[in-house]
Amino acid sequence: MTSEKETYHIEIETEETLSYQPGAALGIMPFNSQEAVDEIIRLTGINSQKQIQTTKLTASVQELLHKHLNISYLLKSVVAQYAKITGHSIPDVRLGLLDLLRIYPVKGPDEFEQVIKILTGQSPRLYSVSSSLEAHGDTEIHITVAKSEFFIDDQKQNGLCSGYLSQFKEGEELEFYIQDAGHFKLPEPEKDIIMIGPGTGIAPFRSFLWERDATGAEGRNWLFFGDRNFISDFLYQSELIDFLKTGTLTHLDTAFSRDTVEKIYVQHKLKQKAQEVFYWLEGGASVYVCGTKDPMSRDVEETLLDIIQDEGRRSRTEAVSYLEEMELSGRYAKDVY
Numbered sequence: 590m591t592s593e594k595e596t597y598h599i600e601i602e603t604e605e606t607l608s609y610q611p612g613a614a615l616g617i618m619p620f621n622s623q624e625a626v627d628e629i630i631r632l633t634g635i636n637s638q639k640q641i642q643t644t645k646l647t648a649s650v651q652e653l654l655h656k657h658l659n660i661s662y663l664l665k666s667v668v669a670q671y672a673k674i675t676g677h678s679i680p681d682v683r684l685g686l687l688d689l690l691r692i693y694p695v696k697g698p699d700e701f702e703q704v705i706k707i708l709t710g711q712s713p714r715l716y717s718v719s720s721s722l723e724a725h726g727d728t729e730i731h732i733t734v735a736k737s738e739f740f741i742d743d744q745k746q747n748g749l750c751s752g753y754l755s756q757f758k759e760g761e762e763l764e765f766y767i768q769d770a771g772h773f774k775l776p777e778p779e780k781d782i783i784m785i786g787p788g789t790g791i792a793p794f795r796s797f798l799w800e801r802d803a804t805g806a807e808g809r810n811w812l813f814f815g816d817r818n819f820i821s822d823f824l825y826q827s828e829l830i831d832f833l834k835t836g837t838l839t840h841l842d843t844a845f846s847r848d849t850v851e852k853i854y855v856q857h858k859l860k861q862k863a864q865e866v867f868y869w870l871e872g873g874a875s876v877y878v879c880g881t882k883d884p885m886s887r888d889v890e891e892t893l894l895d896i897i898q899d900e901g902r903r904s905r906t907e908a909v910s911y912l913e914e915m916e917l918s919g920r921y922a923k924d925v926y
């Protein structure tokens with residue numbers, strides 16, 4: 590059975606030695622495809638080597654379009670500026686530059702030069718680090734990337750950066766920066782942790798587990814993982830089973846939503862273990878949630894509140910304060926997107 594989704598485990602070897610904590614993320618600046626850039630140059634007739642000064646830098650048209658400017662899914666405000674420059678009447682929508690040029694062509698290279706100057710800079714995308722410095726060394730770093738897919742007029746499209754990363758060939762170079770773990774970091778080694786990370790939300794928890802395994806941390810580790818199907822979507826299954834065998838993982842609870850008639854998600858598994866979860870919380874465990882913001886992290890938070898309310902015999906308001914106090918003291922952290 591093949592998965593309906595594409596998820597990539599990517600290992601990056603670095604020239605310089607790295608320094609990061611589990612919970613950190615990589616910032617990656619995607620490049621636009623050379624085919625798209627060639628097509629833009631063909632449609633506009635602009636000289637690809639012409640140097641152009643934008644608000645941030647001066648570079649050739651080729652370099653600006655390939656590395657520095659966003660050409661996909663332009664903001665409505667940019668589309669409106671495009672309409673103004675070209676004199677076309679364009680609906681108030683977000684569109685890619687290529688579509689704009691095909692449907693509402695520019696009059697020539699000079700007009701396109703004005704268009705280049707209104708394009709916004711490319712934004713980096715963040716990916717949770719899924720490796721541990723202690724376990725994997727300081728010249729290697731891993732990420733776990735789900736290829737983002739969506740449809741336009743029944744045509745499957747990919748997100749820019751995840752599409753770009755999914756096509757990476759072994760040996761190709763990649764530039765990135767490391768964003769600090771911030772609030773999303775491991776507690777003292779003797780403290781227990783509960784990790785809730787369906788899908789790619791597992792990435793930082795793989796890092797946590799490898800780190801705790803490599804450093805012999807004594808605190809107990811409980812992971813709630815979920816995805817669509819057990820057979821095709823159980824990310825890092827063999828590693829997790831090994832962690833269970835060695836005792837690094839105390840508990841592993843999984844929810845595969847498409848394997849059952851009634852969809853089961855991580856929050857349902859959490860609820861099933863309400864008593865023990867609350868027991869861990871009362872014992873000082875930290876709770877981490879990573880993955881999709883909506884609805885996953887909201888449903889998980891509601892479930893945590895239910896557990897605190899029911900098991901702790903508190904009112905809803907008291908349960909909210911309980912979780913807020915955990916958050917303030919760094920015992921409840923979310924990295925959701």
Ligand SMILES: Cc1cc2nc3c(=O)[nH]c(=O)nc-3n(C[C@H](O)[C@H](O)[C@H](O)COP(=O)(O)OP(=O)(O)OC[C@H]3O[C@@H](n4cnc5c(N)ncnc54)[C@H](O)[C@@H]3O)c2cc1C
Pocket residue numbers: 614619661662684685714715716717718733734735736737738739741747748749750751752789790792924925926
């Ligand atoms: C702290 C943090 C950690 C993260 N960790 C991970 C991780 O470990 N693994 C992971 O896979 N992701 C992670 N992400 C998400 C990741 O940063 C990206 O947001 C994700 O990969 C999508 O980026 P993209 O460039 O592929 O898609 P984008 O091109 O940015 O597109 C994103 C969405 O915009 C819409 N869209 C884009 N273009 C069009 C269009 N032309 N028409 C209509 N709609 C469009 C689609 O809905 C699409 O799915 C994390 C995010 C944060 C903030």
